[in-house]
Amino acid sequence: MTKPNQRIKQARILRIFRKIHRITGAALFIFFFIVSITALLLGWKKHSNGILMPETYVGTSTDLKQWLPLDSLHTKAIAVLHDSVAPDLSPIIDRIDVRKEKGAVKFIFKDHFWGIQLDGATGKVLHIDKRYSDLIENVHDGSILDWYFNTSNGQIKVIYSSIMGIALLIFTITGFWLWYGPKKMRKSKSRSQ
Structure with a gap:
């Protein structure tokens, strides 16, 4: 494969990853916001002087x-x-x-x-x-919906956790490529010159 064709392919992959990253972020923004706020609160629960825990x-x-x-x-x-x-x-x-x-x-x-x-x-x-820490934990992992809808086996928590885990994995992979891809393209461009 020639160098210009390789750079075109890398640029195409970079655009695809950018689009996946943007769509996933936009679609799950509110959930990421909730997970991040509750994670901060859970991290501080033992240091809240009895307010959270x-x-x-x-x-x-x-x-x-x-x-x-x-x-x-x-x-x-x-x-x-x-x-x-x-x-x-x-x-x-x-x-x-x-x-x-x-x-x-x-x-x-x-x-x-x-x-x-x-x-x-x-x-x-x-x-x-x-016990506000228990409430926050249930919001964080999605089990609050199982509690609210009285599901039998935590199905909503499993679905929610799976979606958020897969989304975080996608964010990690696409985010890494959005950082690394341009570096790789610059290196290959400088080598070809």
């Missing part, structure tokens, strides 16, 4: 032998949720976070973003919090 409070004992049974703590957490937050909130638990080293147990509820922290040994309420 509640601090873990300290209970009275780290010795599990002195702790109340988990089912008793669970019952207590649901009672606190209904008495202190709202009586009509769902009691379904998403996860139980046992912090032995802090003497605390966190009950995080599935159908809303409330969390209850209890002393593992006494069952005393250590903290009641709205």
Whole structure:
């Protein structure tokens, strides 16, 4: 292949990559904006002084032998949720976070973003919090739509994550070529002269 034909081919590839980069960016702009803002917030959640992610409070004992049974703590957490937050909130638990080293147990509820922290040994309420970090995480990975539409198996999250992952891969490849392609063309032009 002659040098001018090679440069024409490189220029054509560069135009194709530029078009793919531009179309992908325009089509997914709002999603990239959301992902970038939520990623920043998630990166800072532990350094937000309890605003985004509640601090873990300290209970009275780290010795599990002195702790109340988990089912008793669970019952207590649901009672606190209904008495202190709202009586009509769902009691379904998403996860139980046992912090032995802090003497605390966190009950995080599935159908809303409330969390209850209890002393593992006494069952005393250590903290009641709205878990904004969980909400932000759900927005970040698209699972907020699964929660909102009550899908059975996280299908929206899988589709959303796949689209965003493929788009980021396309952006990386096309962005690299938009940077490297002109350099390569200049080198081949200088060699041919």
